[in-house]
Amino acid sequence: MLIHYYVFLQNELSILEFIHTLVETLDRYFSSVCELDIMFNLEKVHMILDEMIMNGQIVETNKNRILAPVSVLDKPTS
Numbered sequence: 001m002l003i004h005y006y007v008f009l010q011n012e013l014s015i016l017e018f019i020h021t022l023v024e025t026l027d028r029y030f031s032s033v034c035e036l037d038i039m040f041n042l043e044k045v046h047m048i049l050d051e052m053i054m055n056g057q058i059v060e061t062n063k064n065r066i067l068a069p070v071s072v073l074d075k076p077t078s
Contacts, residue, residue, distance in 0.1 A: 018058060025063045
């Protein structure tokens with residue numbers, strides 16, 4: 001299933017800021033993100049995007065809040 005994220009933003013600067021925040025968040029999660037991290041962990045990238053965008057609007061930009069639900073799923077269960 002291909003998921004499209006439509007982000008309706010005010011101007012070009014806000015688009016660049018969103019992309020910058022996304023890359024920083026991915027870099028924090030994958031610790032030095034590269035293309036292979038995205039290719040082999042596409043569902044995690046979708047989860048991160050889902051935490052950032054809702055109904056085409058940016059709802060969260062705090063990296064700690066974005067990564068909290070994803071980190072919970074990464075913890076091993078005992």
